[in-house]
Amino acid sequence: MPKKDTVYRTIKTIEGITIHVYEDDNRMVKPHSVTGPAILYSKAQAKQDEYYLYGIKYEYAKWLELSRPLRTPEPKDDLQD
Secondary structure (H helix, E strand, C coil), X not given: CCCCCCEEEEEECCXXXXXXXXXXXXXXXXXCCCCCXXXXXXXXXXXXXXXXXXXXXXXXXXHHHHHHHHHCCCCCCCCCC
């Protein structure tokens, strides 16, 4: 049986909350996003957005530091002498 790839999804609730999640090999669904907040609250709720990496909550500054390598593409080494 082939190994299942990790699945990334976006869920929107009726309250206006947007949650970015991933499902791991054990079928556990956890909040995760490297492009922005994993949980985005609507303006009406007046809550701050939450930043997660693989289910672990971080403050924005720490999340930015940890997610930078995941967001930055590796340079291509096409230039040869």
